[in-house]
Amino acid sequence: xxxxxxxxxxxxxxxxxxxxxxxxxxxxxxxxxxxxxxxxxxxxxxxxxxxxxxxxxxxxxxxxxxxxxxxxxxxxxxxxxxxxxxxxxxxxxxxxxxxxxxxxxxxxxxxxxxxxxxxxxxxxxxxxxxxxxxxxxxxxxxxxxxxxxxxxxxxxxxxxxxxxxxxxxxxxxxxxxxxxxxxxxxxxxxxxxxxxxxxxxxxxxxxxxxxxxxxxxxxxxxxxxxxxxxxxxxxxxxxxxxxxxxxxxxxxxxxxxxxxxxxxxxxxxxxxxxxxxxxxxxxxxxxxxxxxxxxxxx
Amino acid sequence: xxxxxxxxxxxxxxxxxxxxxxxxxxxxxxxxxxxxxxxxxxxxxxxxxxxxxxxxxxxxxxxxxxxxxxxxxxxxxxxxxxxxxxxxxxxxxxxxxxxxxxxxxxxxxxxxxxxxxxxxxxxxxxxxxxxxxxxxxxxxxxxxxxxxxxxxxxxxxxxxxxxxxxxxxxxxxxxxxxxxxxxxxxxxxxxxxxxxxxxxxxxxxxxxxxxxxxxxxxxxxxxxxxxxxxxxxxxxxxxxxxxxxxxxxxxxxxxxxxx
Numbered sequence: 001x002x003x004x005x006x007x008x009x010x011x012x013x014x015x016x017x018x019x020x021x022x023x024x025x026x027x028x029x030x031x032x033x034x035x036x037x038x039x040x041x042x043x044x045x046x047x048x049x050x051x052x053x054x055x056x057x058x059x060x061x062x063x064x065x066x067x068x069x070x071x072x073x074x075x076x077x078x079x080x081x082x083x084x085x086x087x088x089x090x091x092x093x094x095x096x097x098x099x100x101x102x103x104x105x106x107x108x109x110x111x112x113x114x115x116x117x118x119x120x121x122x123x124x125x126x127x128x129x130x131x132x133x134x135x136x137x138x139x140x141x142x143x144x145x146x147x148x149x150x151x152x153x154x155x156x157x158x159x160x161x162x163x164x165x166x167x168x169x170x171x172x173x174x175x176x177x178x179x180x181x182x183x184x185x186x187x188x189x190x191x192x193x194x195x196x197x198x199x200x201x202x203x204x205x206x207x208x209x210x211x212x213x214x215x216x217x218x219x220x221x222x223x224x225x226x227x228x229x230x231x232x233x234x235x236x237x238x239x240x241x242x243x244x245x246x247x248x249x250x251x252x253x254x255x256x257x258x259x260x261x262x263x264x265x266x267x268x269x270x271x272x273x274x275x276x277x278x279x280x281x282x283x284x285x286x287x288x289x290x291x292x293x294x295x296x297x298x
Numbered sequence: 299x300x301x302x303x304x305x306x307x308x309x310x311x312x313x314x315x316x317x318x319x320x321x322x323x324x325x326x327x328x329x330x331x332x333x334x335x336x337x338x339x340x341x342x343x344x345x346x347x348x349x350x351x352x353x354x355x356x357x358x359x360x361x362x363x364x365x366x367x368x369x370x371x372x373x374x375x376x377x378x379x380x381x382x383x384x385x386x387x388x389x390x391x392x393x394x395x396x397x398x399x400x401x402x403x404x405x406x407x408x409x410x411x412x413x414x415x416x417x418x419x420x421x422x423x424x425x426x427x428x429x430x431x432x433x434x435x436x437x438x439x440x441x442x443x444x445x446x447x448x449x450x451x452x453x454x455x456x457x458x459x460x461x462x463x464x465x466x467x468x469x470x471x472x473x474x475x476x477x478x479x480x481x482x483x484x485x486x487x488x489x490x491x492x493x494x495x496x497x498x499x500x501x502x503x504x505x506x507x508x509x510x511x512x513x514x515x516x517x518x519x520x521x522x523x524x525x526x527x528x529x530x531x532x533x534x535x536x537x538x539x540x541x542x543x544x545x546x547x548x549x550x551x552x553x554x555x556x557x
Contacts, residue, residue: 018332018335064350064351067520067522068516068517068519068520120482128485128488128500129485129503129504131532132504132508132511135511135529135532135533135536136508136510136511138525138526138529139442139511139512139513139514139517139525139529139533140516140517141516141517141520141522150520150522151520151521153347153350155346155347156347156349156350156351157347158345158346158347158348159345159347159348159351160351162345182346188346
């Protein structure tokens with residue numbers, strides 16, 4: 001075999017291997033995705049890298065949700081001067097089915113933190129750069145003159161949630177928020193539940209995932225027994241340490257959803273009893289008070 | 299004048315032939331196919347809403363690899379001539395040093411643009427294959443990227459006359475790939491300063507080239523409508539201005555350089 005023929009053969013073999021690798025990508029994913037490791041296995045540079053990558057993808061979803069427009073925390077005074085920039089996420093104002101109580105804030109979309117954010121690229125009136133600023137506003141994703149974004153297709157964030165939870169299967173927010181977007185007002189509740197069940201497998205002690213599972217079973221599947229199971233488990237898993245603001249919101253949600261689950265399940269006595277218990281334990285809450293008032297009459 | 303044009307044309311042609319002979323570009327195109335293919339793997343897993351993700355990944359690969367080609371080609375032109383001792387016989391002919399610089403610059407720009415067009419073709423096919431095709435803004439993205447190779451190539455050639463090849467590649471890469479971070483940090487610093495400090499920072503901001511202005515990848519990934527022709531025109535002028543500045547600076551250094 002002469003040199004040229006051998007080189008061609010080697011090149012063809014290499015291309016063939018790469019094509020094979022590409023074609024079997026999904027099957028290989030099974031090996032790349034880790035099994036649920038114990039806490040001891042989560043240390044080390046490899047996992048730090050995966051956590052970092054998941055965080056980067058998380059930040060990226062924020063920009064994707066805003067049609068590529070980048071945001072940052074507002075500095076003092078900016079919240080007023082740039083009030084026109086404030087807007088809602090795509091789907092953030094989506095109506096919940098009849099189960100949702102008035103005034104209840106659906107938590108999923110708000111966890112990115114909309115309040116107090118402004119665009120990174122300043123508006124012309126606050127920009128010292130003159131023509132250079134105008135050029136940047138023309139070539140980078142930016143809101144229209146009315147402050148509205150070009151496109152707000154929240155389904156475009158799904159691959160990012162998929163990737164971030166492959167990269168770091170212990171990134172719980174990736175599962176809870178990702179499932180909200182997969183579900184998107186009950187359009188694909190089955191895949192959303194599957195996604196959360198995958199999260200549950202990797203994070204059996206996560207009360208956030210249990211709460212979200214309970215929420216989906218209650219609101220979209222009307223499977224009250226399954227909802228009760230997950231919400232009870234969420235409450236049992238609540239950590240005894242001081243919770244972060246986000247965790248505390250989820251904790252309150254778990255109680256509210258469970259009380260609402262009994263209402264929907266037509267177990268008013270159970271609903272009132274649970275609401276009263278929770279109220280005595282956690283203090284006044286508009287949703288629970290509403291349940292006690294309405295179901296108590298029944 | 300005609301004679302000078304012939305000199306530049308010959309120098310450009312020689313550089314083009316030499317680079318094509320070295321087959322560096324094929325490696326990059328192969329890497330592009332692999333990179334975009336890896337990104338497209340997710341499309342096969344049935345995840346919904348893949349279009350923006352695919353466009354983002356694909357355009358990032360095109361941006362990155364085409365810029366790497368431009369910097370790599372520009373950084374090695376003069377140092378290689380020096381190390382192979384081919385510059386001296388070249389300058390022994392009645393050829394101006396600036397013409398050598400200009401010939402090299404034109405060749406690098408043509409090669410980088412050619413490589414970009416191939417990469418863009420691969421990207422277009424990849425996106426069309428996964429039904430994530432993009433509108434006319436894609437061609438504006440390609441045009442602006444090609445325009446950006448002007449200042450990038452001129453800057454890198456100028457830097458290669460004062461730095462080692464490795465340092466040239468690193469510094470040019472930093473200035474190009476971190477352009478957005480640099481520009482935003484400087485703009486934020488201006489807001490935090492007062493008096494002379496603020497004035498100096500503003501001057502620095504306007505002096506440095508803002509290569510991130512040539513990057514339409516994010517608007518393209520989200521399929522925004524095309525940008526106005528006037529903006530394209532202004533950016534073309536902006537690119538030409540910095541090409542002139544960097545080639546001028548390069549010429550000043552090259553004129554005094556011992557070969």
